[in-house]
Amino acid sequence: MTKKMPEKWQSSLKAIKAVQVAFDMDEKIQLSIRKQALEAGLSPSDQIRDILGLTINKRPKRPRLTVSLAPDDYQVLAEKYNLKAEQQLEIKRKLMDELIEHVNTSENKLP
Secondary structure: OOOOOOHHHHOOHHHHHOOOOOOOOOHHHHHHHHHHHHHHOOOHHHHHHHHOOOOOOOOOOOOOOOOOOOHHHHHHHHHHOOOOOOOHHHHHHHHHHHHHHHHHHHHHHOO
């Protein structure tokens, strides 16, 4: 007797069967593909799919950057910004301000 998969999981069946493939390539090749992806507004994975002639999910993605922060990182940042480590939302605001300032400063240095 086999159990039938719940209907709400049916749409995930294709994703379950997908296999991630990793490429160990020369750093120059990897950098070039990443640059092409950035210029095309794609993820590196979507850029590889495009190069290979595979379909790309054209759903709009929310552009965002991520970083993983451990509790120790929050403690370091809290001290840096004169906050408490528990004030994670305020730390995030300060991080965003610092990143924006970094980009503005960096771009002003370009010839």
